[in-house]
Amino acid sequence: MVEILQKNLQRTLGSSIPNELIDLLVKYSFQKSFDKKELLAEAGVDCKYQYFILEGSAYSFYVNDKGEKNVIQLAIEEYWITDAASYFTGKPAVATIETLEPTTALLINRKDYDKLCCSHPLFDKFFRILMQNALASLHQRIAKTISEEAELRYREFSEKYPHFIQRIPQYLIASYLGIRPQSLSRIRKNIFQK
Numbered sequence: 001m002v003e004i005l006q007k008n009l010q011r012t013l014g015s016s017i018p019n020e021l022i023d024l025l026v027k028y029s030f031q032k033s034f035d036k037k038e039l040l041a042e043a044g045v046d047c048k049y050q051y052f053i054l055e056g057s058a059y060s061f062y063v064n065d066k067g068e069k070n071v072i073q074l075a076i077e078e079y080w081i082t083d084a085a086s087y088f089t090g091k092p093a094v095a096t097i098e099t100l101e102p103t104t105a106l107l108i109n110r111k112d113y114d115k116l117c118c119s120h121p122l123f124d125k126f127f128r129i130l131m132q133n134a135l136a137s138l139h140q141r142i143a144k145t146i147s148e149e150a151e152l153r154y155r156e157f158s159e160k161y162p163h164f165i166q167r168i169p170q171y172l173i174a175s176y177l178g179i180r181p182q183s184l185s186r187i188r189k190n191i192f193q194k
Contacts, residue, residue, distance in 0.1 A: 001031060001054055005106065008052070008078050012129050013122070021122060028112040028119075033104045040081070040097040040105070047086035047093040049107040053079050056103025057167055060095040061175070071175040073097075076167055080130060100168065145178040151187045153177045 002022055009017045009025075031054065034040065040058060041047040051058065053075050060073040060081060072095050075081035086093035087110060108116070117124040144153050157177060158165050164173065174184040 001106065002026065004054055004078060005052065009126055012126055012133075017122070021120060024119060025116060025123065026106075028116040029106045029108040031104060031106055034099045034102070036099055036101050036103075038099045038103075040099065041083050041086070041093050041095065043094060043096045044092045046090060047083035047095075047097075048109055050080055050082040050087060050113065051075070051097070052106040052108075053077050053081065054104045054106060056105075057100040058097055058103055058105075059100060059168070059172055059176075060097045062095050069175060071172050074164055074168055074172070074176055076163065084131075084134070100172075150177070150179045150183055151190065154179065154184060154187050155191070 002019075005025065006017055006019075006022050009022070029052075034056070040049070040051055041060070043063065055077060057074075057076045058081055059071055059075065060083065061069045061071050063069055073081055081097055083093035083095045083097065085091065090110075113127070117127060144156070154173075154177060157173070170184055170188070171181040174181045177184075179187070
């Protein structure tokens with residue numbers, strides 16, 4: 001657990017992290033295992049934790065008034081996932097987070113998150129960078145969804161995240177990219193025929 005966490009911090013911050021700071025993060029969090037299809041957070045209920053995936057996978061989604069799932073976030077090992085609006089404001093979550101396979105995660109609640117960020121400026125910087133990266137990625141995804149052809153979006157996603165293509169069901173990737181599953185099947189067929 002410590003190695004995967006240290007790797008994530010070092011990649012995000014671009015510098016090595018002393019072991020005592022990793023120990024501090026471990027002190028303010030706890031590890032928990034979940035079964036496949038277990039809910040980590042539920043729409044309408046406060047999202048109390050940020051989850052760092054140590055093993056397994058999860059996704060967050062919003063269900064529209066037609067009952068359709070719209071995927072917001074995908075997470076596998078070394079990714080963080082939460083309903084940020086709920087986690088940071090204490091208001092009910094808009095999204096549901098569900099595991100896709102048996103999953104082990106490191107959890108940190110808001111109170112301990114605040115303590116951790118106050119304990120050392122490195123953690124404040126780390127979580128700020130995570131949020132900045134998430135916001136930038138979200139803006140880019142929205143721009144691409146409204147301006148690029150579906151095949152180009154899928155090609156770029158599969159090149160940037162090949163590890164997701166292998167692990168996440170195609171219908172969830174389609175939803176994440178704003179593509180109908182049937183269209184994604186045609187796109188994949190066209191790509192493989194070229």
